[in-house]
Amino acid sequence: MSEESENHPEESKSTNSIIDMMLGGGKSGTLDSESLIKETQKRVWSSLKKGYEYDYSVDESDTFLRKHVAQKLHMLVMFVDLVGSTDMALLLPPEKLGIIISSFSQEMRSVIRHHGGYVLKYVGDAVIGYFIAEESPLVVSDSAVNCARTMIDVIERGINPILSEYDYPELRVKIGMDFGENVIVRYGSDQVRSHVDILGPAVSIAAKITALAKPNQILVGEDVYEKLHPSLKSLFEKIVWENNQWTYQDKKTGKTYSVYAMHT
Numbered sequence: 001m002s003e004e005s006e007n008h009p010e011e012s013k014s015t016n017s018i019i020d021m022m023l024g025g026g027k028s029g030t031l032d033s034e035s036l037i038k039e040t041q042k043r044v045w046s047s048l049k050k051g052y053e054y055d056y057s058v059d060e061s062d063t064f065l066r067k068h069v070a071q072k073l074h075m076l077v078m079f080v081d082l083v084g085s086t087d088m089a090l091l092l093p094p095e096k097l098g099i100i101i102s103s104f105s106q107e108m109r110s111v112i113r114h115h116g117g118y119v120l121k122y123v124g125d126a127v128i129g130y131f132i133a134e135e136s137p138l139v140v141s142d143s144a145v146n147c148a149r150t151m152i153d154v155i156e157r158g159i160n161p162i163l164s165e166y167d168y169p170e171l172r173v174k175i176g177m178d179f180g181e182n183v184i185v186r187y188g189s190d191q192v193r194s195h196v197d198i199l200g201p202a203v204s205i206a207a208k209i210t211a212l213a214k215p216n217q218i219l220v221g222e223d224v225y226e227k228l229h230p231s232l233k234s235l236f237e238k239i240v241w242e243n244n245q246w247t248y249q250d251k252k253t254g255k256t257y258s259v260y261a262m263h264t
Contacts, residue, residue, distance in 0.1 A: 040107055040158030047103045048166060054106040061118035065196040069186045076131040076144045076224060077202045078177040079210040080108050080151060085125035088169050101125055104171060108151055115147035141227035148175045148218045176210030178202040178221035209259050212245060222258040236260040
């Protein structure tokens, strides 16, 4: 077995197996892409036509974070930023805009949960998610990248066709992610109601590289890229930055921290 295979036990799986896992997030019982798209279309159509409301009753992220306040955990942090929401705000009635943003956010939450991650919060038209990687950082990195790919597929084949039927603008996203150790903080003494959040370099870097992404582009930091299965690594290429677009220095090496873009 090669050294790379020893470092990444998933290498023995075929590329097809990795793709099959894309919609299953490593969980038993994968959901095929066509079923996922149909479910998404049904919910979005109901939301626009009948005022369908998503289920907010369970917040798994809040429960998890409160159990681990003041702990440092290795996580992969993902930002999903909706492109063109300002233009939509000028074109659409407020109630319709609200339905579209809410449907988008909840469909992205569904994909994140299906791939084993959590939604940290919704910030305007952006979704911030995270994946706990204390035990299996390699598997988690694969799952997060596949999650991002699924998100774009859900938007392009699930959400946008419904929006087009109503002559609404189609959605596009920028996705960025990075890996690192983050601390869970609680702002206040109330163990149940005080706001909880995560802080760490991965959060900051994921936000910064997302801002530099192109529409429907997935960017990953070097710490994510190095953990990917070879079949997924081959889908990325290192970005050559121009005009000092990206100057973040890796504290360990002192060199510019590398960012990789998925082929479009």
